[in-house]
Amino acid sequence: MYKIFPFVNDNNNKNTKKCGDLYMYIYYGIIIFIFGTIIGSFLNVCIYRIPLQESVVYTPSHCTSCGRKIKWYDLIPVASYIVLKGKCRYCGEKISKKYPIVEFVTGILYLMLYVKFGISISIVKYITFISILIVVGIIDFNTTNVYFETTIVGLISSIIFLASYYYIGFPVKTYVYGGILGGGLLSLIIVITKGGMGWGDMEICFVCGMFLGLELTFVMLFLSFVIGAIAAVILILSGKKSRKDYIPFGPFIAAASVITVLLGQNILNWYL
Incomplete structure (x- = not known):
């Protein structure tokens, strides 16, 4: 085949292409991470x-202490928290560390x-x-309640x-079988234990099964009970809870579902 640059050998072309692919891979990775922190801010x-039954769309972001509207440049995920040293620009009230943590973890x-999945429908x-x-x-974790507004979004998304x-x-x-397994098993446990778990837990497991499929739902359920x-x-043992206290499941x-998404197939392959 005729070469426009005959002095460049094929090996150099291949190496250049590999370097270009690596740079693009890293570039998209950075974009995905930044996108994740932005979504984390919305989360x-x-x-x-x-839990307060407030709109997540219409009310502008504001300080929960002084009520002042937060400017856009103070809403940059993670970075704004660092720049503001964890305090409100207007009243000086401390901003909870959980906000940048959620943003950063979501990005990661x-x-x-x-x-794991690249750019695909799976991701x-x-x-x-x-x-x-x-x-x-x-x-x-914060309220010991599972709100239907969240699980219905999950169900609609899975469908x-x-x-x-x-x-x-x-x-x-x-x-479909995964959803039946997740929701069915939790329903059985709730009935047998007469409320040992909440119906919100059943809703979560049903939605998880609809996303994960039958085999990975087995992994998710196993990990849920082990971690729990x-x-x-x-x-x-630390004295933070007693045997009679309710611990949200x-x-x-x-946590088990996240692990299953990332490592579930590897766990299955290892087990089999």
Whole structure:
């Protein structure tokens, strides 16, 4: 084949292409991380406002102490917290560290999804899924309540992705079975223990099953109970909880689901 630059050999062309691909891979990774921190900022709004039954869209962001509207340059994820030294620009009230932590962790999780799935429909699905898990898990941890507004968003999202899978000819039965397994098992436990768990936990497991599919739902459920048991023992032994205290199960389901998305198939392969 005729070469425009005959003095450049094929090996150099291949190396140049590899370097270019690596740079683009890193570039997209940075973009995904920044996008994740921005979404994390919105998730903070959801985590704060949903339990208060406030709109997550219409009311501008404001200081919870002085009520002043927060300027756009004070809403830059993570960076604004550092610049402001963790305090409100107007009243000097301390800003909770949980806000930059959620933003940063969301960015890291998005980046991990990008590394695992690349740019594909899977990353879109699991970005949506993990974002919902963050909101549900943290709200349940803070309030011991699972709000229907969050689980219905998860259910609708899962149905949309299943419809897109069905449209392109991808099997969807495993996801339906996953939802039945997750919701059914938790429903059985709730009935047998007469309220040992809440119906909100059942809703979360049903949604998780719809996103994960049958096999990964087994992994998620197993990890949920293992993580929950370990956390309960630590809390009881440390004196922070007694055996009679209610410990929210939603955060453990969320944590187990994130692990399952990232490592679930590896865990299955190792086990099998």
